[in-house]
Amino acid sequence: MNVLVCIPCLMTGGTEIQTLNLVEALITAGHEVTTVCYFEHSTNMVERYKQTGSNVCLLSPEGKRPVGITNTVLLLYKGLHRVLREVKPDVVHVQYMAPGAIPIIILRLLGIKRIVATAHTAADIYPSLRLLHFVSRHILTAFQCITERAEKSFFGNSQMYKAEMKLTRHGNHFTIYNNLPPYISIANKEQRIGKVVTIGVVSRLEPIKGMDLVVPAFSKIHAMNPNTHLLVVGDGSLRPLMEQQKNNAELNEVVKFAGVQPQEALQTYYDSIDVLLMPSRSEGFGLTAIEGMARGCVVVAANTGGLPEVVSDGKVGLLHEPESSDSLAEKAIRLVDDRELLMTMKQNAIDYVARFSFAHYSELINNLYSKL
Template sequence: MSDSKKVLICISWLTTGGTQIQTLNLIKSLIEKHYQVVVVCYFGEIPQMTRRYEKTGAKIVIGNLNEEENLFKKSLHLYHLLHGVVRKEKPNIVHVQYMAPGAIPILLLRTMGIKNIIVTLHTAADIYPSLKLIHFLQKHCVRAFTCITLLAEKSFFGNAQLYTTKTQLDKRNHFTIYNSLSEHFKISNTPKTFNTTITLGVVSRMERIKGMDLIIDAFALIKKRFPSTRLMVVGDGYSSVKDNMRKQAIELNLNESIQWTGRQPIEELPEIYKQMDIVLIPSRSEGFGLTAIEAMSQGCVVVASNIGGLPEIIKDGVNGLLHQTENIKDIAEKTNYLIENPDVMKQMSEKAIEAVKQYSIEKYTELFGDLYRKLV
């Protein structure tokens, strides 16, 4: 295969987060377009995820660098890692997955003579104290920035535009390409039929930033009004959050109405979503909202926090409902409204299935394939 079709993807960690899942989707899309893909991971891995990456046909290089080193040592070790991979693989395009650690990988790659650098920004700009460095990179180092939401793009660059196959790179070097469903999610053909026993679901890491500490109290309010309601909790994470949720459930006599499944393989998630009617996403921060599109693809109605990228996916009152962030009472009230109105739920289920088609892996593959083709 020609070196002009070789891509190097740079990522900090190979774990089971949303960024890693989307990077996996990107790799599959590129390989489908006949690119040769090499992935370099700076710090560490979960072997299960590395094996999934390798199954795509990509070559994986794990650096095992020490993230706790001081900036100079970390930069030096990262330089040697990237330089060795670049010298051996001679990539035509390098795609950096999020700015971590900072801009160091981008600046190092530019000093190595790499001109075709794509950077994907997975968050909004509010985590950065200043945008001067981003704008320097935009002007001097990076051929194209892709953002995962219009909100994120606008926060970095002041304006935003969805990328299409008609977008010209010579006029603009930042755009939004939405994340996609994985290949395991086939979009449902029919809306859900809701009966009198409603199953609520959460699919998330057990972390405070994901609002998991709000779930049990909200469920208690919902169950007070609709005693037959059940809850499925899918995911794992910090033991402190998980243990506190279980403790709350026992204290409130809710544990018998809750199914704790732990973390599940992505291959199993479509069938799990089919067991849920309403999916709760009470996040305090959410770059995109992968759980939302996964749930919608199976006809679930989503009740989500009005934060981050979620309002771009959930059109309030149309294909789901948005609640005030960190407001347990509002979570319960929005959920109760749906349970009271099964006809409304069915309509929202229909709209959710229709809306989620724009996040298909096929569209994602088409857009990134077009972007890469223009860069090559």
């Protein structure tokens, strides 16, 4: 089939990486794929899509977002109309992010009948679900969520997609989990813990990721367990605050900021982390969690968004109370104090993460496309 994949941005983020996995899965199965980006884009990410085998169309070559709803609609209508004439897709797969349902409605007005949408968040970011429910019932062939918890937030019920599932003309919704990106492999089972336990984060250093809670929590962890270090991989607006927190707590010798690292280097950093902190305030899925688990990190994550579904509490990681650095510290201290528990969870995490393999994801996606 000829597939058009629509996405607002092609920057370096979890949604773009997962969409790249979608593109690769479809191309591997023999489909022709064109990716259209509406707004912001980076040269590196555009090249990665092209290297996978996708054509890439940029509606805004300069990578700027129009000002105002009228200009946005005009850009999308004219741009998608042009792309549809050139590509003539059999199916359009829309990444359902800002600007919401506008591209889906435009595609339907332009005559596209087979439209699949993927939601990369839960419903809590949308002020009203009326439009989404209308679009799902009357326009979309299928609406894919990335966790069952997110699907329930949209529709009140959920189901994992299975090969034997039958599709109706409209209104199908289900969950297909995200998968490990190609730059992370699943580690062998011989995990070790050194004398010093490394606590780590791999994240944008932003409020939505809860990064302001990390250093205060680590201060409590280190006070109870001096043989602990903190490794911070990433950058963002909260880095000055986190460095100030480190200085105020006199933790300069045991806290390291590694800055932004290329994705191909992340596996090495995960390998040096024993306990991975994810105190996010909002998280649609938690790609970092499965990346870390694949390398034997034990994840301590906020009980929010898709994280409770991805991080099995008490088996491969621990969930903490959202917004609480005390709860975050308490869970991490439990792991640091109990080396046997930490080792067991390391081993469990590696076994558990196989369910998020690219092969499994590709099989489900292409089974879905065989029904379209």
